[in-house]
Amino acid sequence: MKLKFWGARGSVPAPGPETNRYGGNTSCVQLTLDDGTDIVLDAGTGIRNLGLTMQHDCTLQILLTHLHLDHIQGLMFFEPAFDPKTELNIWGPEAPEASLEDRIARYISSPLTPIEVRELPCELSFKDSPTTEWEIGSARVQAAAVTHRGPTLGYRITEGDLSVCYLPDHEPALGASLVDLPEEWISGFELAQGADVLIHDCQYSDEEYASHIGWGHSRLTDTLTFAHRAGVKRLVLFHHDPLHSDDFLDAFMGAAVEGWTALGGAPDRVELAVERRCIELSAATA
Ligand SMILES: [Zn+2]
Ligand SMILES: [Zn+2]
Numbered sequence: 001m002k003l004k005f006w007g008a009r010g011s012v013p014a015p016g017p018e019t020n021r022y023g024g025n026t027s028c029v030q031l032t033l034d035d036g037t038d039i040v041l042d043a044g045t046g047i048r049n050l051g052l053t054m055q056h057d058c059t060l061q062i063l064l065t066h067l068h069l070d071h072i073q074g075l076m077f078f079e080p081a082f083d084p085k086t087e088l089n090i091w092g093p094e095a096p097e098a099s100l101e102d103r104i105a106r107y108i109s110s111p112l113t114p115i116e117v118r119e120l121p122c123e124l125s126f127k128d129s130p131t132t133e134w135e136i137g138s139a140r141v142q143a144a145a146v147t148h149r150g151p152t153l154g155y156r157i158t159e160g161d162l163s164v165c166y167l168p169d170h171e172p173a174l175g176a177s178l179v180d181l182p183e184e185w186i187s188g189f190e191l192a193q194g195a196d197v198l199i200h201d202c203q204y205s206d207e208e209y210a211s212h213i214g215w216g217h218s219r220l221t222d223t224l225t226f227a228h229r230a231g232v233k234r235l236v237l238f239h240h241d242p243l244h245s246d247d248f249l250d251a252f253m254g255a256a257v258e259g260w261t262a263l264g265g266a267p268d269r270v271e272l273a274v275e276r277r278c279i280e281l282s283a284a285t286a
Contacts, residue, residue: 001159001281003197007046008273010169010203010217010239011070018245023275025049026070026280027168027239029199033159037137039063041155041166041199043090046275048075056083061136063129064092065145065168066152067103075104076113086122089169091143093126093151101126147171147187148216156191162281165195165232168239173222174214178229192230196281199273200227202237206250220256224270228263235260238273 007025015024026044033039038054040047040062047062051074060080065071079149081085084178092100104126117124129143132174135278139159146167154167165188169232172187183189192198202223206211209219217239218226227235240249253272260270 001034001162001164003199003271003279003281004050004163004276005046005164005273005277006030006050007042007044007074008238008275009044009070009242010201010241012242013045013070013073014242018247021246021274022240022244022249022272024242026234027065028074028196029166031157031164033137034138035138037061037139039139039141039157041065042071042168043073043075044079045074045077048077048079049114051077051079051081055084056080059087059089062088063088063155063166064088064090064100065154065166066093066148067148068150070109070163071168072104072107076108076115081120081122081124084121084123088122088124090124090130090212091127092182093145093153095151099126100128104137107200112161116168119159128187131194144188144191146191147174149284152216154188154191156195161283163195164197164199164281166199167192167193168199168201169216171214171216171218171222172210172226173218178225183229186226186229188226189230192226192232195232197236198227198230198232199236199238201239202256203239203241205244205255208241214270220252220259224256224259224263224265226264227270228260233263233269234279235270236273236279237271240272 028046
């Protein structure tokens with residue numbers, strides 16, 4: 001299994017000289033299975049660059065956690081979607097008010113975009129992510145509702161003995177302390193438990209979080225506590241705030257290592273997501 005980060009930013013793209021190193025594109029992670037299947041986690045603006053590297057005459061799977069703009073904005077600029085040879089399956093959370101396709105069509109429609117969803121040339125299908133485990137290529141996929149604003153899923157993808165958990169927008173500590181909350185009460189816990197890699201929301205420093213409680217995102221201490229309690233082997237901090245410059249994130253990384261090692265973690269098992277960086281996963285490295 002191989003991971004590649006195409007967008008690690010949250011909320012809104014943040015291009016510019018201050019964010020060059022960590023990247024300014026919003027949420028998009030490519031997960032390539034050992035059988036060659038590509039699973040794309042979210043379709044933020046990072047998916048545009050991913051699309052430029054992809055073959056079109058194949059079946060692609062996009063798993064959307066939710067439909068906030070920073071997770072779907074790149075769909076309109078995903079080159080394979082404009083090729084009739086591409087079969088594109090888009091999975092996402094169910095919502096009572098409208099189908100996944102109709103909710104995405106609120107973005108891909110006039111006057112926001114020059115075309116309608118039905119006009120995309122690829123062979124396109126929309127599917128509600130099942131509540132029971134299902135298969136994509138050689139992987140088993142699990143989805144579960146997690147604490148964020150609006151219907152939001154987290155995912156766990158398992159291939160062989162290796163598993164990756166993706167929780168980009170998540171506030172498990174909302175109204176509670178993660179230190180002593182029973183496991184079964186912690187949002188996303190089952191998805192993350194024992195994962196080889198956990199990609200998790202860490203939008204705020206502890207100081208910033210005080211004025212952002214209930215916004216749907218995590219502070220550093222909560223992300224570290226969540227990952228520690230879930231017993232993950234490697235933690236990747238994700239969904240960087242658009243206001244966080246490269247210099248800020250360098251310092252944030254220092255605080256993350258300090259907090260992680262204080263919990264008993266190894267310093268090389270926590271990192272910040274960096275756009276275009278890859279993580280190769282094999283039984284040996286895990
Ligand atoms: Zn987001
Ligand atoms: Zn969100």
